[in-house]
Amino acid sequence: MCVSRCLQCIGVSLVPMAIICMLSNVLLLLPDWKIHFLLEGHVTREATWATGLWGSGFLVLLGARSFVQSSRTRGCCAFRSQMFCQVLYSLLGLLASCTCSLVSATGLSQGPLCLYNSSSGLTWGVPLQPQPDRHSGYLYNQSLWSGVCVEPCSVVQWNLVLFGVMGATSALQAVICGFSVLNSLLGLILGQGFCHNKVRTLLYLGVEKCSDRIVRTTRPTTLRHHPPPEGETSFRLRQPAWIFMRNQLRNSQINSTGQYYYPKDGAILLPGLAQKL
Structure with missing residues (x-):
């Protein structure tokens, strides 16, 4: 099903991005690979907010886990309730990733906290x-990158790269979570049958089942799962419709005019049916 497959792909794609954001935020807390700057409080303010850890990291991973699990849900009511939960998880991930992206942009524009020569x-x-x-x-x-800050060493480039990576990754997460909101809403509104190909409905001109024969008709016929009331032209099959019609074609032959027919009773199938199957 389209909705479940999309959710599974979204969940899988969000995992590496969440890991990237978490690693970037951890490295921002350790400028020059030294922890004493963090212990002394000499770390850029936006890095200490840790939006890459709890926002684009933990909350997005929570949503990704839910997306992958929901792709295995079966049943109409269970599927719709699961889709409602996925809408909430998608909105939560969208909010968290947008927050991380804005904080990263702010930290990138403001510059790092460092030791510098003042008056x-x-x-x-x-x-x-x-x-x-x-x-x-x-x-x-770029002349300000190495000529202003004394400590930590190369802190400008450090913050520039890590805030840039975290901001771009969280922005991509926001786009994916926004798409997930729309996808989950489609599943919630249209249900489990949306883009469902397991039991497909064939609409074609010229074929219907009467008793055990395939005969010519002039209106479209829908293949379903059980016999209809007397007088109706649609019927239901215990097996997928395309398998039934494929087997019917295998048992048919072609006459001199190019029509498909059954040797046993002479019932005719239209030529265009073979192309549809």
Whole structure:
């Protein structure tokens, strides 16, 4: 089924992205691979919020696990209730990933917390944040990347790469979760039969079953699962419709005019039916 397969693909694709966001956030807490900056509180504020851990990490993984499990749900009522839960999980993942993306963009634009030379000597602060009276930011001025911060070493490049990766990955998560919301709503509204091909309905012109014969008719016929009331043209099969009609064609032959017919009783099948099956 389309909805379940999409949910399974979404769940599988969200897992590596969540791991990337979690690793990026952990590395942001360890500039220059040293933990004492974190213990002393000398880490960029947006990194300490840990949105990559609990937002695009844990909450998205929670939704991904639910997406994969829901793809195995069977039954109409169970499927619809599961789809309702998936809508909630998708909205939660969308909110969490959007939050992480916005925080990453903010940390990227404001610059890192570092030790720099000020008028009063070495001090901890955010010297690269945009200020109208000095500069508009450091992103487009690479001369500020290595000439301002003293410690941690290469902290500007560290934050630039990790915040960029985390922001881009969480933005992609937001797009996927948004698609998951629409997919789950389709499953909730249309039910388990949406794009379901296990028992397919064949609409074709010219074939219906009367007793045990296949005869010509002039209106479309729908193949179903049990015999209809007397006088109706549709009928139901115990096996998938395409298997039944394929077996019927195998037992037929072609006459001199190109029509399919049964040698036993002479009942005729239309030529176009073979192309449909």
